[in-house]
Amino acid sequence: MEKLKKLTKDLPDEQAALRFYGRLSEQHPAIAKRLEKNHGLFSDLLTIAAFSPLLSTTILQNPNYISWLRRARNFAAIRDKEGLRESLARFALTNSTLETGVLLARFRRRELIRVYLKDIRGLGSIAEITEEISILADVILEYALDVSRQELENRFGIPLAIDEKGKQIHAGFCVCALGKLGSKELNYSSDIDLLFLYSHEGETSGHGSRGTTTNREYFIKLAEHVTKLVGTQTGEGAAYRVDMRLRPHGRVGRLAISVNEAVRYFKEEAQMWERQVLIRSRASAGELSLYDDFFAQVEPHVFSAELTAREALQNVRLSKEKINAEEDVSKGFDTKLGRGGIREIEFIAQALQLAYGGTDKWLRSSHTLISLARLADRGLITDSELTNLFEAYAFLRRLEHRLQMEHGLQTHRVPDAPEKRLLISHRMGIHFVADFDDQLAKNTDNVSDVFTRIFGDRETLFRSAQSRSMRENPKTANWAVFSHRLKSPTPRNSRPLATSTALR
Numbered sequence: 001m002e003k004l005k006k007l008t009k010d011l012p013d014e015q016a017a018l019r020f021y022g023r024l025s026e027q028h029p030a031i032a033k034r035l036e037k038n039h040g041l042f043s044d045l046l047t048i049a050a051f052s053p054l055l056s057t058t059i060l061q062n063p064n065y066i067s068w069l070r071r072a073r074n075f076a077a078i079r080d081k082e083g084l085r086e087s088l089a090r091f092a093l094t095n096s097t098l099e100t101g102v103l104l105a106r107f108r109r110r111e112l113i114r115v116y117l118k119d120i121r122g123l124g125s126i127a128e129i130t131e132e133i134s135i136l137a138d139v140i141l142e143y144a145l146d147v148s149r150q151e152l153e154n155r156f157g158i159p160l161a162i163d164e165k166g167k168q169i170h171a172g173f174c175v176c177a178l179g180k181l182g183s184k185e186l187n188y189s190s191d192i193d194l195l196f197l198y199s200h201e202g203e204t205s206g207h208g209s210r211g212t213t214t215n216r217e218y219f220i221k222l223a224e225h226v227t228k229l230v231g232t233q234t235g236e237g238a239a240y241r242v243d244m245r246l247r248p249h250g251r252v253g254r255l256a257i258s259v260n261e262a263v264r265y266f267k268e269e270a271q272m273w274e275r276q277v278l279i280r281s282r283a284s285a286g287e288l289s290l291y292d293d294f295f296a297q298v299e300p301h302v303f304s305a306e307l308t309a310r311e312a313l314q315n316v317r318l319s320k321e322k323i324n325a326e327e328d329v330s331k332g333f334d335t336k337l338g339r340g341g342i343r344e345i346e347f348i349a350q351a352l353q354l355a356y357g358g359t360d361k362w363l364r365s366s367h368t369l370i371s372l373a374r375l376a377d378r379g380l381i382t383d384s385e386l387t388n389l390f391e392a393y394a395f396l397r398r399l400e401h402r403l404q405m406e407h408g409l410q411t412h413r414v415p416d417a418p419e420k421r422l423l424i425s426h427r428m429g430i431h432f433v434a435d436f437d438d439q440l441a442k443n444t445d446n447v448s449d450v451f452t453r454i455f456g457d458r459e460t461l462f463r464s465a466q467s468r469s470m471r472e473n474p475k476t477a478n479w480a481v482f483s484h485r486l487k488s489p490t491p492r493n494s495r496p497l498a499t500s501t502a503l504r
Contacts, residue, residue, distance in 0.1 A: 001036075003036065003039075003042075004018070004021060004046075007042060007043050007046050008046055008050070011046065011047060011050035012050050012051065012423060012426030012427045013049075013050040013051070013423060013426070013427075014050065016049050016050050016053060016056070017046040017047070017049045017050040019049075020045070020046065020049035020056045020059075020060070021046065021049075023060055024045075024059075024060060024063075027060065027063075028063045031063055031066060035066075038070065040073075041066070041069065041070050041073070044069070044073055044117055045059065045066065045069070047117070047120060047121075048113065048116070048117055048120070051116070051120050051402070051405065051406075051427055052116060052405045052406060053406060053407060054405065054406065054407050054408040055109075055112070055113050055116060055405070058109055058110075058113065059113065062106075062110070065110055065113060068110070069113060069114065069117075072114045073114065073117060078124070078128055078131060078132045078135070079132060079135065080135065081135050081138060081139060084111070084135060084136060084139040085139050085142070087107075087111070088107055088139055088140070088143055091103070091106075091107045091110070092107075092143075099234070100143075100144070100147050100229050101228070101229050101230075101232050101234050101236075101238070101239070102234050102235070102236045104140050104143065104144060104229065104230060104239040105234065105236040105237050105238055105239045106236055107140070107239075108136060108140060108239045108240075109236075109237075111136050112133075112136075112188060112405075115129065115132055115133060115136070116188070116401075116405055118132075119398075119401060125394075126393065126394045126397045126398060127185075127367070127369055129401075130180075130184065130185045130186055130187065130397070131184045131185075133186045133187065133188060134177075134180075134181055134184040134185065134186040135184075137177075137181055137186055137192055137240065137284070138177075138284045138285060140230060140239050140240070141175050141192075141226065141230060141284050141285040142285040142286075144225075144226045144229040144230050145173075145175060145222075145226050145285050145286055147229060148222055148225035148226045148229060149173075149222060151225065152218060152221055152222055152225065153208060154208050154209060155208045155209050155210045156204040156205075156206065156208045156210055156211070156212065156213045156218055157204040157205030157206050157207035157208045157212070158170055158204060158205045158207070159171040159173075159198075159202065159203075159204050159205075159215045159218045159219065160202050160203060160204065160205055160215075161199065161200030161201070161202040161215065162200075162202065169200075171198060171199050171200040171202055171215050171219075172198065172199040172200075172286070172287035172289075172290050173196070173197070173198045173199070173219055173222060173256075173286045173287060173290070174196070174197045174198075174283055174285070174286040174287050174288065174290035174291050175194060175195075175196060175226065175283070175284045175285040175286050176194065176195040176196070176197055176281055176282070176283055176284060176291050176294075177192065177193070177194065177281065177282055177283070177284035178193035178194065178195055178246050178277055178278075178280060178281050179191075179192075179193035179243075179246070179277070179280055180193075180280070181193065181194075181284065182280040182281040182282050182284075182366060183280040183282075183366040183367050183368060184282075184366075184367060185280075185367065185368060187397070187400055187401060187404060188401055188404045188405050188408075189404040189405075189408060189409060189410040189411070190240075190410070191240070191241045191242070191243040191410070192230075192240045192241070192242055192243065193243045193244075193245075193246050193277075194227075194242060194243070194244060194247075194284075195244075195246065195247050195257075195262075195281070196219065196222075196223040196226075196247075196255060196256040196257070197256070197257060197258070197259050197262055197290050197291065197294055198215065198216075198219040198256055198257075198258055198259070198290070199258070199259055199287070199290055200215060200258070201214070201215050201216060201258060202214070202215045203215060204218050216254075216256075216258075219256040220254060220255050220256045222256065223255040223256040224255060227242050227244070227255070230242055237408075241410070246274070246277050248261070248262060248265040248266070248269075248270070249265075259290060259293055259294045262294055262298075263294060263297045263298055266278070266298040266301060266302075267297075267298060267301050270301075272315040272318075273315070273318075273319045275298075275301060275302045276302075276315070276316065276319065276350055276354065278295070278298065278302045279302060279350050279353060279354070279364075279366060280350075280366045281295065281366065282366060299364075302354075303353070303354065303357035303358045303361075303364055304358045305358035305359050306358070307354065307355075307358055308355075309355040309356065312351060312354035312355035313351050313355055313454065313455060315354070316347055316350060316351035316354065316455075317351070317455045317456070319347070320343070320344070320347055320455070331413055332413045332414055332415065332416045333413070333414045333440070333444075334412045334413055334414075335396045335399055335400045335403070335412045335413075335414065336400065336412040337412065338444070339444060339448055340392070340443070340444025340445060340446070340447035340448035340451070341396060341412075341444065341447070342393070342396050342397065342400065342412075344447050344448070344451045345368060345372075345389055345392065345393050345396075345447055346368050347451070348372070348381075348389070348447075348450055348451055348454055349368050349371040349372050349375065350371075351454060351455070352371075352375050352380050352381070352454070353365075353371055353375075356378070356380065360378065362374060362378075363375065363378065368393065369390065369393065372386055372389055372390065373386065381450065385450045388443075388446035388447070388449075388450065389446070389447060389450060391443060391446070392443035392444065392446055392447045395439065395440075395443045396443065396444075398428065399414070399424070399428060399440075400412055402424055402427045402428060403424065414440070418433070421433050421436070424436070
């Protein structure tokens with residue numbers, strides 16, 4: 001068909017688009033026939049198939065999504081939380097026989113069709129796309145929390161507490177987002193890092209099938225239930241992989257913790273890297289004021305006026321050293337953890353925030369790009385460095401998205417195989433692998449230059465990590481990884497930590 005050839009000839013994977021249409025025509029001939037009369041929708045579906053086998057399979061398995069996409073594709077602006085809540089409510093009504101976990105996984109997958117189409121078409125910036133993905137996670141967490149709370153109240157009644165005036169009140173609960181979800185920079189296949197807080201100790205009302213229990217047990221069960229609904233693998237997969245390792249005491253800590261306990265932990269026991277995590281934190285679902293209360297009390301310990309710039313940079317550098325020690329460079333370039341990658345951009349922003357945010361509250365932003373812009377306004381990075389970091393962030397995050405949305409995997413590795421590398425180049429809008437390699441090298445070199453100016457020479461950095469690793473665990477130090485890095489050339493224009501303009 002002439003129209004089909006015309007629509008597929010410039011796509012990054014023409015054969016994938018043709019296979020999709022062939023299967024659609026075979027399985028749903030009436031729908032395929034109608035598509036021929038809607039040029040825009042037809043083009044969008046073929047484009048999705050050329051960029052994401054995962055989503056093309058999803059559409060073939062759920063052909064009703066095509067009529068939904070015809071309406072949804074007209075929304076160029078970011079869907080706000082209220083709009084997504086309404087969409088989820090309608091989806092739940094029309095899929096009322098599904099288990100909640102399956103429902104949430106299907107809803108997320110359907111919405112990603114719309115978001116990724118916008119991403120592919122260039123109808124939103126990286127900041128807008130990642131914000132919308134993050135809002136989607138918030139809405140799913142809210143829904144899971146509402147379902148879980150209703151079930152537990154049916155068992156134990158409402159959790160109660162006594163306030164400062166001796167009045168009985170309802171105890172509150174908040175799902176706090178950390179990491180990329182905390183800064184509204186979630187990608188398509190991120191884990192979601194969560195912290196569960198509750199307001200008061202006490203007991204439940206007991207107006208349920210199982211009588212009274214303590215608030216602590218109630219809220220731990222509530223956290224478990226939310227985590228299960230959102231994160232348990234089913235035949236449809238899971239809505240998200242939930243990571244709770246950043247909570248107080250990590251894996252051995254309670255799943256839910258009171259605000260008072262959390263405040264005490266972050267004031268008295270938390271390591272510097274744990275406080276650094278709170279730079280990118282916010283309320284995601286539940287009683288949002290609980291997070292505000294918590295963060296107001298720990299904020300002076302996250303951004304400490306007593307911490308010197310040198311101490312702040314050295315603490316963040318230690319976090320990066322530990323990451324470097326664990327990275328396997330033999331598997332190809334990692335857009336997240338590799339030299340000049342996304343994590344280095346994030347750490348540049350966070351290190352300078354910690355160094356100067358104690359006395360300058362305006363620098364305390366959770367979003368990486370906003371943070372970098374404010375750091376440039378304060379003269380802590382140059383305008384050219386800001387431009388380079390913005391461009392590299394956009395390039396690397398877009399590359400990360402193309403990698404992840406091929407099969408829905410949590411991957412950050414750029415393939416080395418020639419055919420796969422050519423395909424990812426085409427999906428990035430670049431015709432030749434050599435040009436893709438040049439752009440990747442340019443962006444990562446630019447990031448690496450800024451990282452080296454702020455943190456110091458990489459050879460010194462890796463030798464320090466090697467020495468520290470041997471001191472901490474001499475039997476398991478990864479000598480091969482360190483040896484590989486120490487033989488790598490250091491970036492151009494590198495300057496040591498002592499001469500960094502950020503420390504002057």
